Amino acid sequence: xxxxxxxxxxxxxxxxxxxxxxxxxxxxxxxxxxxxxxxxxxxxxxxxxxxxxxxxxxxxxxxxxxxxxxxxxxxxxxxxxxxxxxxxxxxxxxxxxxxxxxxxxxxxxxxxxxxxxxxxxxxxxxxxxxxxxxxxxxxxxxxxxxxxxxxxxxxxxxxxxxxxxxxxxxxxxxxxxxxxxxxxxxxxxxxxxxxxxxxxxxxxxxxxxxxxxxxxxxxxxxxxxxxxxxxxxxxxxxxxxxxxxxxxxxxxxxxxxxxxxxxxxxxxxxxxxxxxxxxxxxxxxxxxxxxxxxxxxxxxxxxxxxxxxxxxxxxxxxxxxxxxxxxxxxxxxxxxxxxxxxxxxxxxxxxxxxxxxxxxxxxxxxxxxxxxxxx
Amino acid sequence: xxxxxxxxxxxxxxxxxxxxxxxxxxxxxxxxxxxxxxxxxxxxxxxxxxxxxxxxxxxxxxxxxxxxxxxxxxxxxxxxxxxxxxxxxxxxxxxxxxxxxxxxxxxxxxxxxxxxxxxxxxxxxxxxxxxxxxxxxxxxxxxxxxxxxxxxxxxxxxxxxxxxxxxxxxxxxxxxxxxxxxxxxxxxxxxxxxxxxxxxxxxxxxxxxxxxxxxxxxxxxxxxxxxxxxxxxxxxxxxxxxxxxxxxxxxxxxxxxxxxxxxxxxxxxxxxxxxxxxxxxxxxxxxxxxxxxxxxxxxxxxxxxxxxxxxxxxxxxxxxxxxxxxxxxxxxxxxxxxxxxxxxxxxxxxxxxxxxxxxxxxxxxxxxxxxxxxx
Numbered sequence: 140x141x142x143x144x145x146x147x148x149x150x151x152x153x154x155x156x157x158x159x160x161x162x163x164x165x166x167x168x169x170x171x172x173x174x175x176x177x178x179x180x181x182x183x184x185x186x187x188x189x190x191x192x193x194x195x196x197x198x199x200x201x202x203x204x205x206x207x208x209x210x211x212x213x214x215x216x217x218x219x220x221x222x223x224x225x226x227x228x229x230x231x232x233x234x235x236x237x238x239x240x241x242x243x244x245x246x247x248x249x250x251x252x253x254x255x256x257x258x259x260x261x262x263x264x265x266x267x268x269x270x271x272x273x274x275x276x277x278x279x280x281x282x283x284x285x286x287x288x289x290x291x292x293x294x295x296x297x298x299x300x301x302x303x304x305x306x307x308x309x310x311x312x313x314x315x316x317x318x319x320x321x322x323x324x325x326x327x328x329x330x331x332x333x334x335x336x337x338x339x340x341x342x343x344x345x346x347x348x349x350x351x352x353x354x355x356x357x358x359x360x361x362x363x364x365x366x367x368x369x370x371x372x373x374x375x376x377x378x379x380x381x382x383x384x385x386x387x388x389x390x391x392x393x394x395x396x397x398x399x400x401x402x403x404x405x406x407x408x409x410x411x412x413x414x415x416x417x418x419x420x421x422x423x424x425x426x427x428x429x430x431x432x433x434x435x436x437x438x439x440x441x442x443x444x445x446x447x448x449x450x451x452x453x454x455x456x457x458x459x460x461x462x463x464x465x466x467x468x469x470x471x472x473x474x475x476x477x478x479x480x481x482x483x484x485x486x487x488x489x490x491x492x493x494x495x496x497x498x499x500x501x502x503x504x505x506x507x508x509x510x511x512x513x514x
Numbered sequence: 515x516x517x518x519x520x521x522x523x524x525x526x527x528x529x530x531x532x533x534x535x536x537x538x539x540x541x542x543x544x545x546x547x548x549x550x551x552x553x554x555x556x557x558x559x560x561x562x563x564x565x566x567x568x569x570x571x572x573x574x575x576x577x578x579x580x581x582x583x584x585x586x587x588x589x590x591x592x593x594x595x596x597x598x599x600x601x602x603x604x605x606x607x608x609x610x611x612x613x614x615x616x617x618x619x620x621x622x623x624x625x626x627x628x629x630x631x632x633x634x635x636x637x638x639x640x641x642x643x644x645x646x647x648x649x650x651x652x653x654x655x656x657x658x659x660x661x662x663x664x665x666x667x668x669x670x671x672x673x674x675x676x677x678x679x680x681x682x683x684x685x686x687x688x689x690x691x692x693x694x695x696x697x698x699x700x701x702x703x704x705x706x707x708x709x710x711x712x713x714x715x716x717x718x719x720x721x722x723x724x725x726x727x728x729x730x731x732x733x734x735x736x737x738x739x740x741x742x743x744x745x746x747x748x749x750x751x752x753x754x755x756x757x758x759x760x761x762x763x764x765x766x767x768x769x770x771x772x773x774x775x776x777x778x779x780x781x782x783x784x785x786x787x788x789x790x791x792x793x794x795x796x797x798x799x800x801x802x803x804x805x806x807x808x809x810x811x812x813x814x815x816x817x818x819x820x821x822x823x824x825x826x827x828x829x830x831x832x833x834x835x836x837x838x839x840x841x842x843x844x845x846x847x848x849x850x851x852x853x854x855x856x857x858x859x860x861x862x863x864x865x866x867x868x869x870x871x872x873x874x875x876x877x878x879x880x881x882x883x884x885x886x887x888x889x
Contacts (some may be wrong), residue, residue: 181577181581196548207559207562216538217564
């Protein structure tokens with residue numbers, strides 16, 4: 140076993156999930172995550188937690204879904220009872236084929252999700268954490284060699300989280316106190332004529348909203364490992380945003396997305412590839428045309444895009460805006476934010492020609508923060 | 515996938531577990547049983563059952579147990595709730611290393627078993643079935659090539675169970691009506707002098723006991739696939755039994771066991787190898803020196819011993835006696851049979867020089883039954 144797998148397990152159990160003696164833990168193990176499961180089980184044994192291990196196999200799920208007639212029972216009692224009696228759920232991702240469920244009709248997947256909404260809520264009510272074990276399938280999706288990809292994953296996961304949490308607290312403080320965010324990125328190739336503008340200049344309100352310091356720990360309302368982002372729930376967006384990072388939406392690659400906002404709503408859009416997928420997304424429901432999230436990636440252990448949103452949106456020197464559902468953690472008690480059946484992150488690289496302003500003051504310029512550069 | 519894996523899944527789901535629409539099923543998947551899990555999930559989807567998949571990994575269990583201090587919580591709520599709300603539990607065995615837990619101290623395993631006795635009872639209260647997917651590790655333990663072992667397993671599993679159940683019903687009828695069983699096997703090498711006698715001549719009472727027609731289906735109180743045995747709970751054994759099939763007891767190979775009974779209790783014993791393991795077994799508790807089971811193997815698809823009791827004790831033309839715990843299904847309502855913390859099967863080949871008598875009438879001779887041969 141790669142010695143970093145044990146370090147990964149220690150971060151997951153101690154920093155992220157804060158497992159304590161007597162905790163009832165559900166360990167969900169993807170097909171390729173066996174080694175991490177062994178390392179996590181060792182840590183859980185040391186801590187005196189109680190473990191039920193689940194087999195989160197894409198191929199088992201595919202076979203079941205394809206064979207089922209689609210009329211799923213609502214929240215089967217055994218599944219619901221398992222999660223309702225769990226303190227923590229640890230998802231160890233890492234498949235052997237990232238396209239393993241490619242031939243499962245989307246409607247069937249959605250029908251199962253709708254039928255088991257109660258079980259999902261019960262899972263989300265625990266101290267859950269999602270992480271990923273590096274597999275060859277994920278390396279392939281990232282366009283990387285296996286050894287190279289393992290280095291990439293551990294660089295992202297094995298951070299000094301306590302120190303990063305301290306850094307991110309500064310940004311959270313600024314966003315919590317602020318009213319308006321403006322994101323500007325000049326178009327480097329802008330020649331005022333040939334091709335569409337790649338320029339971003341978008342403004343949104345964050346008045347009354349609370350930012351989450353997503354430091355990869357349930358103690359910070361943060362449920363991903365790796366994490367490394369500060370996010371909030373913006374509204375009333377105006378202007379245009381260009382997203383230069385390719386995304387996979389509904390299984391299809393979408394590039395060079397441009398969204399134009401008026402009064403918080405997307406009024407115009409374009410994409411350089413698979414624009415119809417973007418159009419379908421924005422047509423899902425009313426909330427799909429409004430923003431649900433503004434996130435600032437702060438994990439500088441992530442140095443490239445790997446077609447995996449768990450990593451991509453956390454990359455240092457990036458900003459993401461999500462259309463669709465807002466997270467409750469960002470909303471004042473009792474207030475309903477943007478609602479939608481979808482939440483899709485779109486990412487832009489802000490390491491160059493960029494600035495982020497809060498109430499007219501520059502907070503980040505070309506990926507560097509005010510407190511780093513002293514501007 | 516081997517097409518027989520799908521046939522195996524169909525037998526498991528339809529004949530053995532009798533899965534119906536809406537059943538809440540827990541699928542426990544060993545490390546090497548992935549293909550069978552996929553095939554079973556497909557069947558469960560077709561039937562409209564609801565599935566929670568568990569990862570029954572020996573290596574995960576080993577890591578957890580070794581790291582734990584041994585002071586286990588009693589029946590963790592999430593595990594208990596899962597099984598209490600399940601209709602069926604399907605155990606898909608098939609490890610990648612049959613010795614994967616060899617360095618886990620026995621006391622720790624026993625401590626966990628004691629602490630989670632309630633969860634075990636909840637599992638056993640469902641329509642549970644244990645089966646096994648052929649893996650290279652099991653082939654190795656059986657001393658067989660992988661392809662050869664797969665043929666062996668499917669020959670044992672893919673029987674005409676309905677027809678075998680009909681055959682076994684005849685034996686059950688005889689045992690249910692009978693009072694006394696005598697098993698005799700001549701010593702083929704018996705020369706009245708050199709070496710210990712390998713002769714068996716043992717008599718036991720079965721008066722008032724009920725035989726189980728173990729036809730690999732919960733509909734027959736039978737929870738193993740493959741199965742193929744008729745068993746009951748004998749008492750008051752007298753005489754000597756020799757077991758020529760090697761057994762693994764507490765992880766050690768024990769050969770050529772001889773037990774002598776007086777008044778139902780073992781009064782003398784010997785073994786050709788690891789006799790101390792046998793001595794420890796018999797010393798476990800008072801019940802460990804008395805019989806808990808007499809079983810007649812009837813699965814002629816099993817043509818050799820493979821160091822796996824799930825198969826060995828079902829082999830056609832064999833008889834097994836277990837020291838230790840008796841099964842409730844064989845006992846009259848309210849009557850307590852032999853009690854013990856152990857139940858260890860010892861097997862003898864009765865294909866030659868042998869006969870089984872019930873109340874003085876020969877029922878089986880050299881492996882052939884009365885109704886087959888007309889005696």
